[in-house]
Amino acid sequence: MKNIYISMFALVSLLFAGCADDYLDVNQTESVSTDDIELYNNNAGAETFVTAIYNKFLDWDTTSFGWIGLASITSDDADKGSSPGDAGTDKDILDALTYNASNPSCRDIFKAYYAGINRCNQALNIIPQLDKADAGLRSRLMGEATFMRAFMYFTLVKIYGGVPIVDHLPNPSSLEDKNMLLTRKPVTEVYAFIENDLNTAIAALPLKSAYSADEKARVSKGSAYALLAKVNLYQKNWQKVVDNCNLVTGYSLVPDYATMFRLEGENGPESIFEINGVGSVPAKGIRQYSQVQAPKGTGGWGWGFNTPSQSLLNAYEPGDVRKDATIIFRGTTLYDGKLVPNTVQNERYNYKAYSSNYSGADDSDANVIFIRYAEVLLMKAEALNELGQTSDAISLLNQIRNRAKLPNTTFSSQDDIRKAIWRERRVELAFEFDRFFDLVRTGQAKTAFAADGKVFTEGKNELFPIPEAFLNEAKGLSSQNPGY
């Protein structure tokens, strides 16, 4: 008996010691373990990692309230709007250009874009491992993720100047990766990184026409060329602007400007990179995008922020159809028959954010168009003009004017045309999140803001402050932008 027990004990101990380690491997049941990558090893699985990147643009911080404040209310096109007492967290401060390093919108957008870059890097890391997915599909998805990363860095460099370049998933225990995350890189390096990504994307992406109707919002080769042209434009590489604009093919101007910003015109022939919202169930829109910009007060249906400024109103030439397509005037009836009563709080609202079907809902079908063909023509015109080919520039400019039911430009000198193109950009692209950066890029900011009654401090306001939260982490590895 005794021997039996001793041997049993010894046996159990041995067994236990032998397989204890395997014994302790427990399957994860609360969430899908990242070890189980095999679950995604197919076409649909591979696509999900890129969909998550598009999804990031639907976030509140990425494309909604903070972004509207930072990229639109700051500009001379827009005022804070809403009621005087409603600051919208920090929209009054953004409007007045008096933000500092602890500004919530500056911080949240920084965070949101890096969260987006993480999704790009996750996709770029995972998709190559999904060997059971179609090779062509994987290559295209890699192209989409690379484009998105470039787009996000372009936004960051416009807002903050040099930023840390995170080109791979950081290992939490690597000192090198820690430095990567905390060190701002010079602007030129960021631009070089963006261009490199775009060239990679161009090689991998198909033409827009290759996508099915349900995937028209995916980025294509044209998106990458157009973005590359814009990146070139910001660096004044005029010839490259022209070359890349020439490679944006298969697009055309939509005859009726206003329809582009309605459900009927979404992802149309002019659209190059557009964020797509859907209000019908299951709804997936840009979080409260329409709501925060919709008319506020009695008879209104939203928060009333980001209202068109008098300065913008003044910029429209008589007869410009774009004015009534961009601005909701109170006391008028909208294209769908909806009345905006005189009882709403602000005189003007952003028409491009209006959703007819889901006007006050959290999720609406309003889209945000980041790049469209009209801008490609304007970029090309500007570059040609800078290269001395002013007459070619004029004809491009006139294409844009004519579509807006305006006559040909009366200007002809290189300098006048430059200014005419800048003015045209303003009214053509109003409320498309370009104006503030365009003013900085073209050096018009101080004058333009003065005309809008705001003070733009040169040497400071060209860039937004680096968030304090980031500098606290960086502890000397990175420094603040001048003036903050």
Place this chain on the structure above:
Amino acid sequence: MKNFIFSFLALLLLPTYMMGQAQAIKGKVVDSNGMGIPGAIIASADARATADADFDGNFTINAKPGDILKVSMLGFDAVSVPATAAPMTITLKEAGDTALKEVVVIGYGTRKKVDNTTAISSIKAEEITKTKVLNASQAIQGKAAGVQVISSDLPGSTPSVVIRGLGTALGGRNPLYIVDGMQTENINNINSNDITSYEVLKDASALAIYGTRAANGVIIITTKKGKGDKVSVEIESFAGIREPLKKVKMAGSNKFAYYTNSALQTTTFSQDQPVNTDWFDAITRTGSYTQNNISVSGASENIKYFFSLGNYEEKAVLNGLDYGRTTFRNNNEYKISKKLTLNQNFSFTSTNSTPKPLSAFTTAYKQSPIVPVRFANGQYGVSRVGENGFANTTGSSFNNVGNPVAQLDLYNEQQKSVTLQGGLKLDYEILPSLKFTSQFNGEYYTWKQYNFEDSENIWLAANPDKTAADFDQRVVNEKIPYNLLTKGREEYFNWNLSNYLTFNKVFNQIHDVELTAGIETSVRGPRQKLTIVRKNANTDSNYWSLKDVDYVANITSYKDEVFNETKLASYFGRFQYKLKDRYLLTGTIRRDGSSNFAKDYRWGTFPAFGAGWIINKESFMADVKTINLLKLRGGWGKLGNQNVPLNRQGYSSGLNSYLGGSILYEGTTITSQIDPSLSWEVTEESSLGLDFELLDNRLKGTFDLYNKKTDNVILNVQPYIASGITTASPAHVGEVSNKGYEISLRWDDKITDDLSYWIGGNFSHNKNELTGIKDIILSPIQGGSLGNGETTKFLDNSSVGQPLGSFFLYQYAGFDSENGKMLYYKADGTKATQDALGTADKKYVGSILPKSNYGVTLGLNYKNFDFSVDGYGTSGAKVYNGKKGQRFGGENIEDSVATDFWTINNPTASNPGAFNSTPVASTYYLESGDFFRINNITLGYKLPLDEKSFISYCRLYVNAINPFITQKFSGFSPELNADGDPYKLQGVELDAYPTLRSFVVGANLKF
């Protein structure tokens, strides 16, 4: 060794034995409880023979009837009896030297208390059942130094037990409970009447044998076994009433009207109100509770048995809240052979309760007394005020507080649970000095719940001017889901298996060695939880679950969760050595592997050692008669806490997007980052203790000092922003220190045979501090939310140097005598109103953790009467008066505020001017948590019965639980456990159940 010596002796005596006409005398040596005394020595000078009692106390000695047998055993008084031919039963009385006979459970074994080198508080069965509460841990409050119990009188709630200070912020804080070998986290299923001993292992050298689960301390509970040779039936029954120990006097309706008018600077409210509702009275009743237990136990030669059945029923003070628990236990011991013993235990517990929302207490506190419980039309009162300044059904709403009576009436929830625990333990004596033990324990828990929302009546309660037809119209118009029925189900199965060997031998009479070595596995099976919510449920609960009906179209939420399983594999060993009965040495080691952690970080080793010196046994102390025991002990060890946040990385899904058409594409990414090196928190503790007994054992005392440090506390770290990782990840970044001392003293004396008394007390002091945080940025914890946008507690990098659970508040600076507005100190020392404040003006202003807690006990036995009083107190903790501070506007105020607040005519009032807005969380609402409470007064009378009569014992008693308290706190109770989380509402009185005072009468009977 003993055996060896006696064998040797036997050999010497062999010739004599062979000459005599001896025969075998058989018998059994038992203690006063009838338990066999193994190892008792039986010697006969006449027969020149000796024998040892075996494992069960049985012996055989070669002697003649009539020979005098001297029976002795360490810890018992020796007796001499004449041998008889019939089997003898020799009862030994325990020696008066109590320290020698007391045994403590030390984990995988027992040890005589005097030989123990570690800090263990033992609480006896009678102490646990004396205070009539549901959970044994609540009953031990104030009875063990260094053990802080924060309890709530909410039926079925689990008290927090903090042993020697809190060493973790995010990890599990509860001690490990070992119930008859079953490792568990909750003892709500254990009937206190079934407990025979409750031992709290406090220091590292005691705890290290439990390795990675020991850092919060271990409580070992042993349940009863059968004893004696006849069937014993015991009955205990009691019944009691319960009421809140303390109430807050709120303003009456005219004072409310005056205050609120003053705040609004209007005359909205009439100052001659027709209604004066006491909302607290409206939601409470006199609680009542009863408990009945019956146990049957006994023993025969080969079987010891114990059966018990218990039932507890409580009608709580909160209207509609009922709780019931039924327990059944069966513990058996089978002696299969001389060397093989099997212990089997089984317990069944079912609970049944109708929970009610505790927020009703806050609602009752805040609702205005001008609102009637019900309006004249029979509908529930709401806070609407009409033109005449009285509450009515159609006036304008003046606060956002609901009707607490309606809230309770319309809250329809039921919960039921069943817990099964059982175990088998096999002891096999391989050699007299070597024992093998194999033990298996399992625990199965199942829980079910329903919660029904009667949408129509809930809506009508809030809208007394509306009718059922209006509701029907609303259902049609707004397409809202109504009549939501939630059903929840949960279950798990946990088990553990341990096998160990114990070797015990005395060498050369002076070297007493005990070795224990074993292996163990513990599995916490996956917890499964199913929660289904469906709409349009029938208002009649009989028709919620119809046969053959498919409810798929009505399901609004369907959650089916299986939580991660955890497993533990362990090796352990202990060495205990005693030299010359006075020098003690213990070494312990445990190696644990936990499935909670990554492969390379899952194994940890937890060593400990302890040493003791029984000074009074030294020759130089031989003449010091006043000292009966003087023992110095000390130890060091490492302990783990594996119950920490897991950092398993998962895919984040649901990141869907439309990409241009009508297809919603699925999105997935990874938004978390894991530190693969995450493992348990390690606590290192050094301790020193002194035990003494003086003056004929009448004065007993213990003094302990400890220094505990947890230098890898897990906190959530904010990943670098540029990593794009949005989920904070747990990492070993904090350092927490607990330093303290404990004193207990007790004086017992017997004046005459009829009169004895005792007086005792304990005091413990602990300094808790977050001593450091590594060079990272913490993801801040903003805790203790008041539900009005204000938080009261904070933990981030700035918390270093503060105790855990610290309040972080604005500093109240009095009010402006010009306008009565509350003022606060800004960081620069100036005073400002609340709209000028920023986070930089907040300060750490003390913690919910007390610095000291203490208990006192005194008692008297006179003839058949017994009387005892126990008290408990804490000091140094802060509490936040959350229900007072959770204002939005238009709520009722305390009577003390309503009668003395600032007005232009009363600029020196003790309270600021009337206000009708949300105040910031400030020290204005922070109060001292110090209190001293009499926990229990018992008076019992034992009927003078003949032990041989049918009823052999009958004691009647009356019991007052929490009859008195002195507290500084102006709210209901300074003892605020909430869910036990120091960063949630622990220490904040908001939605809190009040402490109760109970009066109980009961009886104990034995047959």
